[in-house]
Amino acid sequence: MNILQQFGVFFSAIFSIVTNPVQMLILFGSTLLGIVFGALPGLTATLGVALLTTLTYGLPLQSAMIALMGIYVGAVYGGSYGSIMINIPGTAAAAATALEGYPMACRGEAGRALGLTTTVSAIGTFVGMLFVVVFTPLIAALALQFTSFEFFLLAFFGILISGSISCPDTVQKGWITGFLGLFLAMVGRDSLQVYPRYTLGIMELESGIEIVPVLIGAFGIPQIIQVLKDKHSTAQPNKLERVLPSWGDVGRNLKHLVRSALIGVGIGAVPGIGEDIAAWVSYGTAKKTSKHPEKFGTGFEEGIVASETANNACIGGAMIPLLSMGIPGSPPAAMLLGALLLHGVAPGPMLEIERPGFTIGISAILLLASFAMWVVGMLLAKQVVKLLRVPPALFMPVVAVLCLIGSYSLGLKVFNLYLMIPMGILTYYLTDMGYPIPPLVIGVILGTMADANLRRGLMVSQGSIAPFFTRPVALVLLLVIVLTFVTNMGFYKNLMAKLKKGKNGR
Amino acid sequence: MMDKAKLRGADLITSAIFFLLGIWIVAEAFTMPLKDSYAGVDSVWYVSPALMPLIIGAAMLLLSVAIFVHAAKNGGLESLKEIWKNRTKDGLLNDSNIRYGCVLVPLIAMVYLNLTRIDFFLAIVLYLGFTITVFYLDNPTIMRKGLYLYTAEMSLILVLAIFGLDKALMGLFEYSLDIIAAAMIIVITVFLRIQIKETGNPEYPKKFRAAMWMTYLTPLFIVPIFRYMLRVPLPREGAIVNLMSLFYYSIR
Numbered sequence: 001m002n003i004l005q006q007f008g009v010f011f012s013a014i015f016s017i018v019t020n021p022v023q024m025l026i027l028f029g030s031t032l033l034g035i036v037f038g039a040l041p042g043l044t045a046t047l048g049v050a051l052l053t054t055l056t057y058g059l060p061l062q063s064a065m066i067a068l069m070g071i072y073v074g075a076v077y078g079g080s081y082g083s084i085m086i087n088i089p090g091t092a093a094a095a096a097t098a099l100e101g102y103p104m105a106c107r108g109e110a111g112r113a114l115g116l117t118t119t120v121s122a123i124g125t126f127v128g129m130l131f132v133v134v135f136t137p138l139i140a141a142l143a144l145q146f147t148s149f150e151f152f153l154l155a156f157f158g159i160l161i162s163g164s165i166s167c168p169d170t171v172q173k174g175w176i177t178g179f180l181g182l183f184l185a186m187v188g189r190d191s192l193q194v195y196p197r198y199t200l201g202i203m204e205l206e207s208g209i210e211i212v213p214v215l216i217g218a219f220g221i222p223q224i225i226q227v228l229k230d231k232h233s234t235a236q237p238n239k240l241e242r243v244l245p246s247w248g249d250v251g252r253n254l255k256h257l258v259r260s261a262l263i264g265v266g267i268g269a270v271p272g273i274g275e276d277i278a279a280w281v282s283y284g285t286a287k288k289t290s291k292h293p294e295k296f297g298t299g300f301e302e303g304i305v306a307s308e309t310a311n312n313a314c315i316g317g318a319m320i321p322l323l324s325m326g327i328p329g330s331p332p333a334a335m336l337l338g339a340l341l342l343h344g345v346a347p348g349p350m351l352e353i354e355r356p357g358f359t360i361g362i363s364a365i366l367l368l369a370s371f372a373m374w375v376v377g378m379l380l381a382k383q384v385v386k387l388l389r390v391p392p393a394l395f396m397p398v399v400a401v402l403c404l405i406g407s408y409s410l411g412l413k414v415f416n417l418y419l420m421i422p423m424g425i426l427t428y429y430l431t432d433m434g435y436p437i438p439p440l441v442i443g444v445i446l447g448t449m450a451d452a453n454l455r456r457g458l459m460v461s462q463g464s465i466a467p468f469f470t471r472p473v474a475l476v477l478l479l480v481i482v483l484t485f486v487t488n489m490g491f492y493k494n495l496m497a498k499l500k501k502g503k504n505g506r
Numbered sequence: 507m508m509d510k511a512k513l514r515g516a517d518l519i520t521s522a523i524f525f526l527l528g529i530w531i532v533a534e535a536f537t538m539p540l541k542d543s544y545a546g547v548d549s550v551w552y553v554s555p556a557l558m559p560l561i562i563g564a565a566m567l568l569l570s571v572a573i574f575v576h577a578a579k580n581g582g583l584e585s586l587k588e589i590w591k592n593r594t595k596d597g598l599l600n601d602s603n604i605r606y607g608c609v610l611v612p613l614i615a616m617v618y619l620n621l622t623r624i625d626f627f628l629a630i631v632l633y634l635g636f637t638i639t640v641f642y643l644d645n646p647t648i649m650r651k652g653l654y655l656y657t658a659e660m661s662l663i664l665v666l667a668i669f670g671l672d673k674a675l676m677g678l679f680e681y682s683l684d685i686i687a688a689a690m691i692i693v694i695t696v697f698l699r700i701q702i703k704e705t706g707n708p709e710y711p712k713k714f715r716a717a718m719w720m721t722y723l724t725p726l727f728i729v730p731i732f733r734y735m736l737r738v739p740l741p742r743e744g745a746i747v748n749l750m751s752l753f754y755y756s757i758r
Contacts, residue, residue: 176570
């Protein structure tokens with residue numbers, strides 16, 4: 001497709017949605033639902049996408065994607081409501097926003113803070129969308145040159161990098177959960193010889209572990225346990241005056257906005273790394289590079305611009321590896337992958353060949369979702385803030401019921417629920433002990449691909465591992481894997497520390 | 507995440523579990539066809555279904571050793587001793603564990619016992635009625651007493667399931683388990699109401715009413731959405747869902 005044709009597809013996708021009242025209703029409804037999901041502490045974007053995946057299963061693909069993208073964009077932005085109004089971030093992605101938003105609200109500038117958040121979030125989503133349009137086809141074209149060896153290494157790299165970055169404790173914990181995910185993907189009959197692996201004689205396990213119930217179990221159940229187990233007091237939100245777009249603040253912070261959007265897209269494109277890390281990295285960078293670092297933490301708009309632009313730009317970033325290689329860039333994108341697979345869409349380098357214009361269509365939805373988010377944010381902020389008074393004890397058990405019925409309804413298998421609960425309890429304990437969950441999920445998703453491609457590649461090369469070193473892309477990936485591994489090792493860190501010390505001593 | 511002092515002790519335990527898992531993965535992989543023939547096809551090592559599990563198992567063994575060594579070097583053993591020493595200090599049934607039990611017992615009971623035996627509507631009410639009320643009231647005494655009663659009720663269903671009496675009862679009358687579930691809902695509701703009265707807290711009756719509204723409104727929305735809009739056959743359609751279906755199809 002040439003660039004003019006792409007523009008044609010883009011605008012026709014927008015036109016078809018805008019002129020369809022049902023789809024517009026879905027767009028605004030799901031975005032509002034996402035904002036509510038993000039605003040309520042305990043509910044996350046991932047959980048929102050998970051629950052809506054089950055409800056949109058019966059819808060046509062485009063309508064389902066509108067609903068899922070709407071809730072994703074809305075929820076990432078909605079997290080800022082709790083941060084600004086009650087100093088409790090609705091989602092982890094909005095935690096950095098609380099540092100600046102809440103002091104602003106305490107000064108009586110809640111409306112200005114929310115207006116700024118709404119505007120920069122919409123711009124962040126828009127920038128992310130631009131990157132999806134430009135980079136997805138390029139990366140997909142590159143991935144078309146990949147052979148089985150590259151796909152195996154890519155899966156391995158995904159687990160390794162996700163484990164390295166998302167781990168709150170020692171890096172080995174991130175990697176081991178990635179391998180645990182890979183192991184879970186091995187359960188069932190293997191794709192080449194149809195040999196049953198780790199099925200323990202249970203018939204239902206022969207077809208393998210289904211991804212969506214695992215994802216709901218891994219992200220939903222621990223959240224429900226955590227929120228109900230911890231005591232939560234409902235805070236009284238600050239007073240909210242009129243919410244205005246704050247164009248002046250946006251103009252003054254244009255430099256920070258562009259940098260934060262780039263950070264958000266970049267971090268989003270790394271497999272398994274979510275919006276929370278994007279927001280923190282961007283906030284940290286803004287503080288480091290600011291002319292007034294002392295103002296950070298006192299209600300400084302630069303901080304809000306940094307975190308809110310980055311977390312929403314991360315959405316587009318996360319869509320790039322998902323659409324071009326089938327590797328989700330963030331936990332909600334992992335849920336989106338599950339939803340796409342349910343609708344018979346296999347994201348990856350073949351996507352544009354099998355479904356021409358799909359990526360452009362997703363970009364159009366992203367653009368409309370960011371617009372819907374801005375409109376809903378400007379008009380309904382006061383109403384959403386009222387919801388912050390609802391205690392989690394009232395809605396978390398309802399979410400648990402939705403998780404269960406949603407998981408069951410996908411395959412009409414009660415066995416999915418039998419798996420989901422232990423999965424949820426396991427991930428709850430793993431999280432509590434500093435083991436990150438994104439690598440586990442990436443492992444489950446990419447396990448089958450890694451297994452099949454490794455064996456297929458070795459079959460072609462008659463058991464020779466030489467292609468790992470002779471194929472340029474494979475060699476680059478291998479070197480990156482080795483580099484990621486070595487730079488996270490204790491001896492390397494000690495060596496670097498010694499070198500730094502020696503340099504400073506001289 | 508738990509604090510660093512406790513974390514290193516816990517790391518020793520988790521790394522040992524991962525190590526054992528790694529051994530099991532590798533041991534199982536060696537039972538898979540490696541170079542021999544499977545289903546009439548001669549296999550070679552690189553097409554073997556054991557190849558990836560061997561890599562995973564080996565990686566898990568190495569990483570678990572690394573986590574163990576890191577934990578041991580950073581005071582893991584002392585932390586573990588401390589955890590072991592403190593294990594009986596608060597007792598098993600302390601408030602924190604009761605709270606945890608209030609999250610897990612109803613959830614596990616709903617999935618493994620109720621969903622396939624009791625009418626879906628009633629199973630949700632049984633779960634929500636208890637969970638929302640105890641967490642919304644957030645009173646340790648009510649939570650504790652409520653959990654004991656709920657566990658007793660679920661034990662009854664468990665006993666019925668173990669001895670196959672559930673099927674026998676349903677053979678006698680299709681909705682007999684639904685009647686038992688409805689009775690359980692009434693018992694737990696009345697019990698919680700009495701407990702609320704005893705505390706004398708003026709806020710509690712209001713909260714209880716809100717909890718009950720949520721309890722009954724949720725299945726009133728969920729059941730029609732999944733059963734009639736998304737056309738999902740529910741895990742068990744008993745007395746209430748069948749009544750709803752009767753009503754739905756008669757007005758349709």
